[in-house]
Amino acid sequence: MFFADIPYKAAEKNRILLQVTEDRIPHAQLFLGREGSGNLALALAYASFIYCLNRTENDSCGACPNCKLTHKLIHPDLHFSFPVVKSDVKKREETTSDDFLTQWRHINLHSPFFTFHDWQQTINAQSVKPNINTKECVDIIQKLSFQSFSDGPKVLIMWMPEYLGKEGNKLLKLIEEPTDDTYLILVAQDQDKILNTILSRCQLMKFLPFSEEEIKKYLIEKHDIDEEIAQQLSRVAEGSISKTLDLVKGGEKNNSALLFDWLRVCYKGDAEEMMAFVNETVSWSLDNQVRFLEYSLHFFEAYFSWMLSPDITGQMTETEASVASKMKAIIDREKLELICKVINNLIFYLNRNGNHKVNWTADTIAIGDILRNKTQSSTNSLIFASESLLIQ
Ligand SMILES: [Zn+2]
Incomplete structure (x- = not known):
């Protein structure tokens, strides 16, 4: 991993570069940052920089x-050390990260911006909680006590020490009195879930989420995405580079145009048009359906601020501001709250693997009823939902 492959993070990179060039690398560090903050990628680039025999500046x-x-x-x-589950050929208490090194290398070499969920899928751990066990801690102490192979430093990157139980206390001595030329880099997301005894012994480096502006620029410059769409996506990405890459993978949809189209279909209430819209949305992956709905919630948040101060359109793109002007006649604050509630529910049920078509249909009708001031929305929606079930 090169530092150059990690967007922005200039302050963090500089701090790391200085540590190496001035030969004052702390023995135990904690790289703390939310998912998608790039902390693991930085740790990998850092390790390469430490070992490199011909560093550039x-x-x-x-x-x-x-x-x-x-x-x-x-x-x-x-x-490397990271949370795992039982391997196919060993008991859980005998399984360590070494048994999953192939998967670890594969996912990191593909993209070190993966999420914990991606990792769980990679090691087939959807139904079991991965962790870092006692044998892993004993192995770490042993590995780091050996003479290094290359006569240089030894580096351990531990990803997600949050999954280290009380057995993590076995590592305290190592963290406190490390052997010469041994560096521990803990890469974590949630400070509150790390053993206090470990936390207090590490030098902390915090990684802030990426700003919307950084994500927007990254999408335009690295992924050649249109400015309007880049701005919409950057708002949904919530500062996470992982989510940003996911959004790129999901295809560039003009969400504001889609949202406006959906509201138009809801308002008009034409059954054929509604079914055409629903059939289109359920043909997307679940992730893309949820992303579109999350975008809609972000848009409504900006719309709400805009309703309060129409002169301020700073949070909106040009298209969104024009959509907002058209919506003003039919969506007031009360309707906005109801619609957001319906969308939140829709996200909830989609994520629970409900029948996507039924949920989209029922909620498209429900939003239409809200827009047209109907109060019998739930009854209508249920009838329509039952019909959709029969159609399937
Ligand atoms: Zn090199």
Whole structure:
């Protein structure tokens, strides 16, 4: 991993670069940042920079013998620890990160901005909570007590120490009195879930979420995405580079145009048009359906501020401001609250794997009823929902 492959984070990168060039790398550090903050990617780039034999001013060279190993995550002195579940061939108490190194390398080399959910899917841990167990801690102490293979430093990157139970206390001595040239980098998301004894012994580096402006620029410059859509996506991404990449993968939809189209269909109440819209949305992946709804909620939030101060359209793109002007005649504050409630419910039921078509149909009708001031929305929606069930 190169620093150059991680967008922005100039302050964090500079701090890390100085630690290495001034030869004052802390023995135990905690890289703390929300999912999608890039803290794991920075830790990987950091490790490559530490080992690189031919560093440039601000990155590893990528070509020296050490870089050839660290960039593939196969350097013998660069160790990893992360939450796992039972392997197919061992008991849980005997399974450690080493049994999942192939999957770990694969997911990181593909993109170190993956989420915990992505990791659970990679190791088939959807129904079991992964953790870092006692054997893992014993192994770490042993690995780091050996002479290094390359005669250089030993580095351990532990991802998600939140999943380290009380057995983590076994590592205290190692953190407090590390062997020479041994560096521990803990990469975490939630400070409150880390053992206090460990937390207090690590030097903390906080990673802020990316700003909307950074994500917008990243989408335009690195993914060649149209400015209008980049702005819409950056609002939904909530500062997470993981979510941003997910949004790119999901395709660039002009969500504001889609939202306006949906509201138009809801308001008109024409059954054929409604079914056409619903059939289109349920053909998207669940993630894309939820993203569109999340975007809608973000848009309504901006719309609400705009209703209060119409002169301020700072949070909206040009298209959104024009959509907002058209909606003003039919959506007031009360309707807005009801519609947001319906959308929140829809997200809830979609995520619980309800019947997507039924949920979309019922809520499209419900929003139409709100827009047209009907009060019998629930009855109508239920009837329509039952019909949709029969159609399926
Ligand atoms: Zn190098």
